[in-house]
Amino acid sequence: MDLTLKIWRQQNAKTKGKFVSYEVKNISPEYSFLEMLDLLNESLVEKLDMPVCFDHDCREGICGMCSLYINGRPHGNDTGVTTCQLHMRKFKDGDTITIEPWRAKAFPVIRDLVVDRSAFDKIIQAGGYVSVNTGGVPDGNSIPIKKENADLAMDAAQCIGCGACVAACKNASAMLFVSAKVSQLSLLPQGKVEAKERVQAMVSRMDELGFGNCTNTGACEAECPKEIKLTNIARMNRHFIAAKLS
Ligand code: SF4
């Protein structure tokens, strides 16, 4: 396939960015989206041009680093996949592909397609952990956990912290991410111990860091590559109100 890429280039958070067009040729449908960008960068380096900066790490859909807005959708036009798992067979010969960084006040651009997502780390530092002493590794089933709760906790634990939910939301809300982390811990016995303090601390840190409010548009759930459910937000809101009233 021969493709035209319209890529957002920006030197840093203080400079103005702009779209720059590039032609890439002979792209195999078997390539991943990031491999296609690797080829573009190789050709830029050969011409002594500055390569396009983009985030990536595992390239297996588990680290959450590959944060690209592709043709107006976080992680592109496939459902339930990260950018690194998106393949070029989803595009057609002659296509023009627009590639942008996440756009949210709390995620300032570092360079080109790379944004600073350390705001998520700060929310996790506020409460996304268990500080009770859980001892050694217990034998399987020595702590009885209701199957439904174990399943819901595992589903929430799939959140990879990519930030697509924030990028997709017109309010740049981080509620889906925070609620997944709160649910993952509060549904399990070890995490229940400090659940009240956790939900209050994480929500207030989220508000301080400039994320917007949730207005139930559902864009986050629709674009989440791990298909984290909005029901986590409802659960977090219930826990938050109960914690405030107790
Ligand atoms: S909830 Fe989904 S979109 Fe948001 S950070 Fe987690 S995995 Fe990414």
Ligand code: FES
């Ligand atoms: S590079 Fe790790 S999820 Fe895409």
